[in-house]
Amino acid sequence: MSDQISLTVQKREVTGKGAMRELHRKGLVPGVYYAKGENVLIQVEPLPLNKAYAKAGNSQLVYLNIEGGETRPALIKELVRHPFKTEITHVDFFGVDLKKAVRVRVPVETEGKPKGTVMGGKLIVFRDGLDVECLPTDIPDKIVLDVSPLDLGDNIHIADIAMPKGVQALYDENFAVVGLSAPTAEAEEGEAEAE
Amino acid sequence: MLTPRRTKFRKRMKGRLRGMATRGNTVAFGDIGIKTLEHGKLTSQEIEAARIAMMRHIKRGGQVWIRIFPDQVYTSKPAEVRQGKGKGAPAGYYAPVKPGHVLYEIKGVSMELAREALTRAAHKLSVKTAIVMREGL
Numbered sequence: 001m002s003d004q005i006s007l008t009v010q011k012r013e014v015t016g017k018g019a020m021r022e023l024h025r026k027g028l029v030p031g032v033y034y035a036k037g038e039n040v041l042i043q044v045e046p047l048p049l050n051k052a053y054a055k056a057g058n059s060q061l062v063y064l065n066i067e068g069g070e071t072r073p074a075l076i077k078e079l080v081r082h083p084f085k086t087e088i089t090h091v092d093f094f095g096v097d098l099k100k101a102v103r104v105r106v107p108v109e110t111e112g113k114p115k116g117t118v119m120g121g122k123l124i125v126f127r128d129g130l131d132v133e134c135l136p137t138d139i140p141d142k143i144v145l146d147v148s149p150l151d152l153g154d155n156i157h158i159a160d161i162a163m164p165k166g167v168q169a170l171y172d173e174n175f176a177v178v179g180l181s182a183p184t185a186e187a188e189e190g191e192a193e194a195e
Numbered sequence: 196m197l198t199p200r201r202t203k204f205r206k207r208m209k210g211r212l213r214g215m216a217t218r219g220n221t222v223a224f225g226d227i228g229i230k231t232l233e234h235g236k237l238t239s240q241e242i243e244a245a246r247i248a249m250m251r252h253i254k255r256g257g258q259v260w261i262r263i264f265p266d267q268v269y270t271s272k273p274a275e276v277r278q279g280k281g282k283g284a285p286a287g288y289y290a291p292v293k294p295g296h297v298l299y300e301i302k303g304v305s306m307e308l309a310r311e312a313l314t315r316a317a318h319k320l321s322v323k324t325a326i327v328m329r330e331g332l
Contacts, residue, residue, distance in 0.1 A: 053330070054330075057330070057331055057332055058331050058332065059332070079331075081221075082295075083215040083216050083217065083220045083293075083294060083295025084215065084216075084220070084230060084231075084232050084294045084295040084325070105332060106332075107332040122256060122303075123303075124258075124303075125302075125303075128332055129332045
């Protein structure tokens with residue numbers, strides 16, 4: 001777990017297309033906070049929201065302070081951006097119960113240099129993120145995989161990964177997360193063609 | 196070069212491009228990509244030229260995704276031909292793009308190298324572009 005990420009938001013009364021456009025013109029981002037049996041319309045300043053999203057992504061807890069009320073833990077469920085501008089159009093906060101397990105996708109990071117790279121092997125990350133189930137306070141920042149023992153043709157499967165305490169990986173099939181592919185004649189041809 | 200394997204009709208009406216890209220507007224496969232900032236018709240030649248420029252720069256390693264496909268035909272009349280006498284012959288294929296559409300994505304190389312490669316690719320394209328990063332995870 002990283003440091004606690006907090007964000008102050010205001011309650012929003014207005015709804016609808018025209019009012020939302022007005023809100024955007026004022027430089028605010030409309031959003032919604034929802035939890036079990038609760039639905040609060042909110043608006044938030046874009047700069048703190050951008051900073052919080054850069055740190056938390058979709059998998060880390062954000063502690064929301066809704067207009068000076070009590071602090072509520074939430075996950076950023078969805079963040080909608082303008083198709084080509086950087087501005088945020090809308091944000092969804094999903095309120096979580098700290099005593100109930102949640103399902104989130106946690107990023108995968110590789111560590112070390114595979115020993116098969118000297119023979120021309122290429123490290124391929126098949127999955128950028130892994131679905132895990134754990135308590136909101138136990139969500140890991142990332143899952144670090146040591147790829148140094150990988151030889152040509154070797155894979156690290158989901159079942160082989162040692163998850164942090166309290167974290168359970170969700171999967172039906174034992175899929176490969178990262179692998180070291182051997183150089184193929186086809187790939188070499190493709191490179192030559194690109195030259 | 197990218198071309199459709201077969202088409203239902205030889206020629207099509209020109210049409211107009213309106214609105215923004217509501218799909219394909221996020222980096223979905225790689226870590227970094229380029230998106231278009233304006234409407235345009237990217238021909239298979241320029242899509243291929245951009246790909247080659249990018250691949251030559253990253254040399255080996257890394258993975259590249261092309262998120263557009265030139266599936267629309269365009270026609271042209273031969274030089275020094277009077278107007279009329281029917282529509283010209285098919286001359287090539289283009290991919291219609293709307294502002295926000297992600298064109299190329301890269302993964303598996305350093306960010307500096309990927310940025311440089313994407314900039315080189317952007318120089319081959321007939322639309323204004325911007326470099327975008329993947330976010331969320």
